[in-house]
Amino acid sequence: WVAQHLPDALYVPSGSTAAAAAALSGAPQEPSATGAEGAVVGSGERTAYDAAVCAPVAASNQGLTVLADGIEDRTGAVTRFVLVSRAGVVPEPTGADKTTVVLFQREDHPGGLLSFLEQFATRGINLSRIESRPTGERLGDYCFSIDCEGHVADERVGEALMGLRRVCAQVRFLGSYGRADLAPATVAADTTDDAFIEARDWLGMLRRPLP
Template identity: 55%
Template sequence: MSAPIVGSRYAYLGPAGTFTEAALRQVVGPDEATYLPQTDVTSAIAAVRSGDADFAVVAIESTAEGGVTATLDSLSTGEPLVLLREMLVPVQFTLAAAPGRTLADVRRISAHPHAWVQCRRWIAQHLPDAVHVPATSNTAPAALIAQADGPLPFDAALVPPPSLDTYGLTALAHDVADNATAVTRFVLVGHPGDVPAPTGADKTTLVVHLPDNEAGALLAMLEQFAARGVNLSRIESRPIGDALGRYSFSLDAEGHVLDERVGEAIMGLRRRCPFVRFLGSYPRADAVAPTVHVGTADADFVEARAWLRGVRDGSAT
């Protein structure tokens, strides 16, 4: 798989100052690469597929909302892309406005839908009559405030704290997120290639469709992992879109495709399921190694296969 390199082009959810840009800075600095801000996640991924960008950085999961559906859906169809690494970004928000405004002036708040969800209890307590004006990103309303030469359809915005200096805004309230430990998980997306070597603390992402009209199909899928001691750190259903009641599953497995237990589980999925898309094996951002249960280490699988070969050729019993 393609590795991020200096001088590459990186599509991300812009404009400047988003949490996505903070995740991108963990990969490569703006002085070493070309940053290509996009209006939404789908456009960032599409830029990689079209060749307008070499990589994309997009949000895939948050502690507040779970999976980011736009990312999951974009990766599950179309030209195959893979995840090369993940980045974790703490998420907090500031209620900000143009200089001169006060909290008493606020009736309409612009915010990305995920930001609104993460701050709704604070808003209900302090600004119960405020209405939500959706924004395309966490810094889009900040940019509009900075550029405005007339009235805007909102009075204030929920923005990342660094946006205050970037766009010259005034803070009306700090730390307005309901969860002080909120984190969003981002991924670096690129084209398929050679799978990187395991680090011992990896994650593998897959998209799986279940057989139609088969009782126990979900259980059969999960058993492919359970029987081989592979833990799932995330599993979400998404509509396939061609008919009601048809769903695919997006999941993260602890381990690397080159680990014997993970490879065996994926082969089991391939035998049982009509569609399996491999979205990459990559290092975990928290570097936590998985628990390897008795009988599921690589050496256990290798020994078992050697024993079976002996049984088949008569050299073992």
């Protein structure tokens, strides 16, 4: 919408659409001019910005004038809200689940992220989201927030978490939960629960002392 109607606009990133509206109004907030939803608004006052993209409620809260509304992408974009609370009972597997973890590196080095991803890849686990964030402790320290298909009760996911426990400085398990779209994971024949259990039983047989 902006490219079509305001092709010469200069984009300035914002921490949030509410911050964009506040910056446009001149309120003491993070400087910004763009957001991701709802409406293009103007302040009528002389500030560093001419307009902002924000939710209508943000425009109302800041006393801004709505110049155009309904500009958001209506092709299926959604906002996901996550409730993070203290550890509790993990929901039972539904057959269409996701698991979320946050992984911390021991140190920044070439191949560090690859060693994390290999734990999923070798067990046939698909990742649906991966984001990196600085830890704030020192330059070059990052953590990775990851959503993967499957439930902690699944053999392949459990083994991946054990592998991550070995190679990561810290693994924060944020939970396993049913997917909103109810789409079951595609599981290859060699990564089913039965395949992992059979392989574990075989190893146990090899480790048994000879009679």
